[in-house]
Amino acid sequence: MARIDLDHIRHAYLPNPSRDEDYALREVHHSWEDGGAYALLGPSGCGKTTLLNIISGLLTPSEGRILFDGQDVTGLQPEERNIAQVFQFPVVYDTMTVADNLAFPLRNRGMAEADVQRRVAEVLEMIDLGAIAHRKARGLTADLKQKISLGRGLVRADVNAILFDEPLTVIDPHMKWQLRSQLKLLHRSFGHTMVYVTHDQTEALTFADKVVVMYGGEIVQIGTPQELFERPSHTFVGYFIGSPGMNVLPVTLEGARAQLGGQSIALPGAAGSTEGKRTELGIRPEYIQLGSAGMPVSIRAIEDIGRHKIVRAVIEGHELAIVLGEDTSVPADPHVTFDHAGINIYADDWRVKLGG
Amino acid sequence: MEKSWNNKAWFLVLPVLLLVAFSAIIPLMTVVNYSVQDTFGNNQFFWAGTDWFSDVLSSSRFHDALLRNLAFSAIILLIEVPLGIFIALNMPRKGLGVPFCLVFMSLPLLIPWNVVGTIWQVFGRVDIGLLGYTLNAIGVDYNYVSDPFDAWVTVIVMDVWHWTSLVVLLCYAGLVSIPDAYYQAAKIDGASRFSVFRYIQLPKMNRVLLIAVLLRFMDSFMIYTEPFVVTGGGPGNATTFLSIDLVKTAIGQFDLGPAAAMSLIYFLIVLLLSWVFYTVMITNDAKG
Numbered sequence: 001m002a003r004i005d006l007d008h009i010r011h012a013y014l015p016n017p018s019r020d021e022d023y024a025l026r027e028v029h030h031s032w033e034d035g036g037a038y039a040l041l042g043p044s045g046c047g048k049t050t051l052l053n054i055i056s057g058l059l060t061p062s063e064g065r066i067l068f069d070g071q072d073v074t075g076l077q078p079e080e081r082n083i084a085q086v087f088q089f090p091v092v093y094d095t096m097t098v099a100d101n102l103a104f105p106l107r108n109r110g111m112a113e114a115d116v117q118r119r120v121a122e123v124l125e126m127i128d129l130g131a132i133a134h135r136k137a138r139g140l141t142a143d144l145k146q147k148i149s150l151g152r153g154l155v156r157a158d159v160n161a162i163l164f165d166e167p168l169t170v171i172d173p174h175m176k177w178q179l180r181s182q183l184k185l186l187h188r189s190f191g192h193t194m195v196y197v198t199h200d201q202t203e204a205l206t207f208a209d210k211v212v213v214m215y216g217g218e219i220v221q222i223g224t225p226q227e228l229f230e231r232p233s234h235t236f237v238g239y240f241i242g243s244p245g246m247n248v249l250p251v252t253l254e255g256a257r258a259q260l261g262g263q264s265i266a267l268p269g270a271a272g273s274t275e276g277k278r279t280e281l282g283i284r285p286e287y288i289q290l291g292s293a294g295m296p297v298s299i300r301a302i303e304d305i306g307r308h309k310i311v312r313a314v315i316e317g318h319e320l321a322i323v324l325g326e327d328t329s330v331p332a333d334p335h336v337t338f339d340h341a342g343i344n345i346y347a348d349d350w351r352v353k354l355g356g
Numbered sequence: 357m358e359k360s361w362n363n364k365a366w367f368l369v370l371p372v373l374l375l376v377a378f379s380a381i382i383p384l385m386t387v388v389n390y391s392v393q394d395t396f397g398n399n400q401f402f403w404a405g406t407d408w409f410s411d412v413l414s415s416s417r418f419h420d421a422l423l424r425n426l427a428f429s430a431i432i433l434l435i436e437v438p439l440g441i442f443i444a445l446n447m448p449r450k451g452l453g454v455p456f457c458l459v460f461m462s463l464p465l466l467i468p469w470n471v472v473g474t475i476w477q478v479f480g481r482v483d484i485g486l487l488g489y490t491l492n493a494i495g496v497d498y499n500y501v502s503d504p505f506d507a508w509v510t511v512i513v514m515d516v517w518h519w520t521s522l523v524v525l526l527c528y529a530g531l532v533s534i535p536d537a538y539y540q541a542a543k544i545d546g547a548s549r550f551s552v553f554r555y556i557q558l559p560k561m562n563r564v565l566l567i568a569v570l571l572r573f574m575d576s577f578m579i580y581t582e583p584f585v586v587t588g589g590g591p592g593n594a595t596t597f598l599s600i601d602l603v604k605t606a607i608g609q610f611d612l613g614p615a616a617a618m619s620l621i622y623f624l625i626v627l628l629l630s631w632v633f634y635t636v637m638i639t640n641d642a643k644g
Contacts, residue, residue, distance in 0.1 A: 058540050079546040091541040093555040104555075108546040152545065 009064035039208035090145035261316030269354035277347040287342025294337035390616035408617035440523025473585025504594035530561035
C-alpha cells in the first residue's frame with residue numbers, strides 16, 4: 001500500500017515528440033492517496049491505459065518521474081514495483097488449475113507453500129470460485145476466466161496498488177454489478193490503493209471515491225461523483241457524465257447576466273475576465289424547468305425512457321435537452337427557466353468562477 | 357411430415373467418387389492384387405495367399421530397414437522440434453526483421469527434394485565438396501561414401517537443414533497469436549523467462565506443434581528422395597530406409613509380390629504410428 005505521485009508525466013509513443021499532439025499523455029501531475037479508490041474515466045484513446053501502464057511499469061514515461069511513497073520507481077520493472085494489474089481481456093494460464101493460477105504470483109515471489117495455500121483459499125472464497133478450484137482454467141467461460149484474473153490481482157496482500165484496466169468489459173451485465181460491489185467491499189476491508197480504468201460512467205461513479213476524468217491526454221477534472229455532476233470544470237466532463245449530458249449554449253456575458261440570442265439569463269454572480277475567449281453557459285437537463293413562464297422554446301421530440309422523459313427542445317436555434325418527470329406533461333406554449341444552482345459558465349471550455 | 361427421397365442426388369457425389377476411385381482406390385487395389393499373387397511374367401498370376409506378407413514380416417532385411425526408419429524419425433524429431441521452437445522464440449515479433457526472417461526461413465522449403473539431395477551430395481564430397489573437403493582439410497576424417505556413421509550424420513543434417521523451417525514457421529504462427537496482455541500479466545505476476553515459456557508460450561503452441569510433429573513424422577518416415585540422391589542407401593545398407601528398400605525390391609529385383617505386400621505393411625505402419633501420435637497428443641491436450 002502506497003501513496004503514488006505522478007511528477008509531470010508525459011508520454012509519447014513516437015520517438016521524437018515535438019508538438020503537444022505527438023503526446024498520448026500530455027502532462028499528468030497528480031497524487032493518488034494511499035488507500036484511495038480512483039476511477040480513471042474517459043473515452044477510448046484519451047490516454048487512460050497509457051497512464052495505467054506507466055504506473056504499473058509496463059511503459060516508461062518519456063518525461064517525468066513516478067514515486068511510490070516518495071521513492072522514485074520510474075526505472076523499475078513491473079515485478080520490482082509490487083503492483084497488481086487486471087487487464088481488459090482475461091489472462092489465465094490455461095494449463096494450470098484455478099487454484100494454481102491464483103498461487104502463481106505468490107510462488108514466483110518465493111512465498112512459503114503453507115502461506116500460499118492459505119492465501120489462495122481466502123481469495124477463492126472472496127471471488128466465489130471455491131467450487132472449481134481444482135478445474136483446469138482452460139475451457140472455462142470468459143466470466144470465470146476474468147474472475148480468475150481478478151483473483152490473481154487480489155491475491156498478493158502487500159501490493160502497492162491494484163490497477164484495473166476496464167476489467168468488466170467481457171462480463172455479463174448482472175455479474176458486472178455483483179463483481180463491482182465485491183471490489184468495493186474488498187477495497188473497504190483491505191484498503192489497497194485501487195485505480196480503475198473505465199469508459200463507463202456508471203462503473204466509475206459507483207466504484208470510486210474520486211473520479212479522474214481524462215480527455216485528449218490530459219486530466220480535466222478530479223472530483224467526487226457529485227462534484228463532477230454539479231460543477232464540471234470542463235465542458236467535456238459536463239457532456240461525458242450524465243445522461244443526457246450537459247447542455248452547452250454559446251452566450252455573451254454582461255456582468256451578472258448572460259445573453260443567449262435574444263434572451264437574457266440572470267447568473268448567480270458575475271464572471272471574472274473572459275476577454276477574447278469563447279464563452280458558454282452549461283446547464284444540466286435536470287436543472288431546467290419546463291413551464292409556461294420564462295424563455296420560449298420549441299419542442300422537437302419527447303423520448304419516454306420509463307422513469308422520466310427527455311424533452312428535445314430548441315432555444316434560440318440551439319439544441320436543449322430537458323429532463324421531465326414521468327407524470328408531468330408538456331405545456332401547449334412551452335417556456336423554460338434555468339435553476340440558478342445548475343448554471344456554470346465556461347470560457348474556452350474551462351469553467352470560470354462566478355463571484356458573489 | 358413425409359420425408360421426400362430423391363435418388364438423383366447420388367449423381368452429385370459421383371464425380372468425387374470417380375476421382376477418388378481413380379486416384380486412390382484402384383491403384384491401391386492393384387497393390388492389394390499383387391500382394392496376394394505370384395507372377396512369372398506373361399501376365400500369368402498364381403494365388404499366393406498371405407505368403408508374401410509372412411515372408412516380409414519375418415525377413416531381417418525388412419526389420420533392419422524398419423528400425424533404421426524409426427531411429428531416423430526419432431532423431432530428426434528430437435532435433436527439429438526443440439530447435440524449431442528455439443528459433444521461433446528468438447525471431448523478431450515486429451519490425452523490418454520479420455519479413456526478412458520469414459523469407460529466409462521459407463527458402464529451404466521451396467527447394468525441390470532431389471535438388472536438396474544433389475546440393476548435399478556435392479556439398480559433402482571429399483574431393484570437390486565445400487563441406488567434405490574442408491572437414492578433411494582440418495583433420496576430421498569424414499567420408500559419407502564409405503563410413504556409415506558419416507552417411508547418417510549427412511542425411512540427418514540435411515533433413516534438419518531442409519525441414520526445421522517448417523517447425524519454426526508453425527511455432528512462430530502460434531507465438532504471434534498470443535496477445536500482449538499475457539506477457540504483461542506475466543511480468544506483473546513476476547514470472548521467470550522459463551515460466552513464460554512453460555505456461556504461456558508452450559500451451560499456445562500446443563496445437564501447431566501437434567501438426568508439426570505429425571507432418572515431420574510422416575514425412576521423415578516416408579523419406580526417399582534425399583537419402584537416395586546422396587547415399588543411394590549405402591554404404592552397404594546403412595541408409596537403406598523402408599522406401600528405398602521397397603523401390604529396390606520392386607524395380608531393382610522386380611519382386612512385385614513381396615514389394616506389394618511390403619508397401620501395404622509400410623502404409624499400415626505409417627497410419628498406425630500417426631494415429632498413435634495424434635491420439636496421445638490430443639489426450640494430453642485435453643488433460644493438459
